[in-house]
Amino acid sequence: MAESSAVARYFAEFLGTFLLVFTVGCNVITGSPVWAVTSIACVLMVSIYALGGVSGANFNPAVSVTLGLSNKMPWKEVGIYCVCQVVGGILAGVCYAVLFTNIFNLEPSKGFGWWEAALAEILYTCMLCFVVLNCAASEKNGCGSLDGNQQFYGLAIGFVIIAGGYGAGHISGGAFNPAVALGIDIASAIPFGVFWGPIYVVYELIGAAVAAGLLREVRPDDFGGLLGEYSLIAKLASDLS
Numbered sequence: 424m425a426e427s428s429a430v431a432r433y434f435a436e437f438l439g440t441f442l443l444v445f446t447v448g449c450n451v452i453t454g455s456p457v458w459a460v461t462s463i464a465c466v467l468m469v470s471i472y473a474l475g476g477v478s479g480a481n482f483n484p485a486v487s488v489t490l491g492l493s494n495k496m497p498w499k500e501v502g503i504y505c506v507c508q509v510v511g512g513i514l515a516g517v518c519y520a521v522l523f524t525n526i527f528n529l530e531p532s533k534g535f536g537w538w539e540a541a542l543a544e545i546l547y548t549c550m551l552c553f554v555v556l557n558c559a560a561s562e563k564n565g566c567g568s569l570d571g572n573q574q575f576y577g578l579a580i581g582f583v584i585i586a587g588g589y590g591a592g593h594i595s596g597g598a599f600n601p602a603v604a605l606g607i608d609i610a611s612a613i614p615f616g617v618f619w620g621p622i623y624v625v626y627e628l629i630g631a632a633v634a635a636g637l638l639r640e641v642r643p644d645d646f647g648g649l650l651g652e653y654s655l656i657a658k659l660a661s662d663l664s
Contacts, residue, residue, distance in 0.1 A: 516610025548630030
């Protein structure tokens, strides 16, 4: 299959992120607490299957950064992907705000502070990035990129969102994605100002970096470090992950 053009790749990242953030906003504003997380996970999953063969279906600057840190994507592409994703997220935030003539603020839930939100965003962003790296980008799975020929990665990534959304959504809001955090925060900037979005971005990038570090421990073969069976350290790191 011929490689997609640069314009197609960048537009795919913009479109997939737009759909994700727009779905997040619609679910929150219409008040769908039971099925909201499943809806968001589903739109991410189907977008991955629809557009994965075009751009690799990152739809998340944290994912792009973790791919860059793991030598799975050139840093120039990481930067361009991140810009496209953030623009898509911001535009989606504006669109749901105009559609519903309503907005909501991004912040830790009542009863939780910055460190609880930090822990939730770091851990589940790490989990998301770690699953992407292992299921969609590891050499062991015969891919090495998000457009590999195995087909389970979209479902695996979608289930991470279900786990994270139901597990930690009531703590931090469950962004796990800088484009989601910035899209929501900037859409609500007029009454609330921009504050938590950039802070969440820091949390999520920390999670992305931890995931890249874990990959080097559990997948040394991706970095030319495996001779024969996995080491005890790799196995222990895998269990801890």
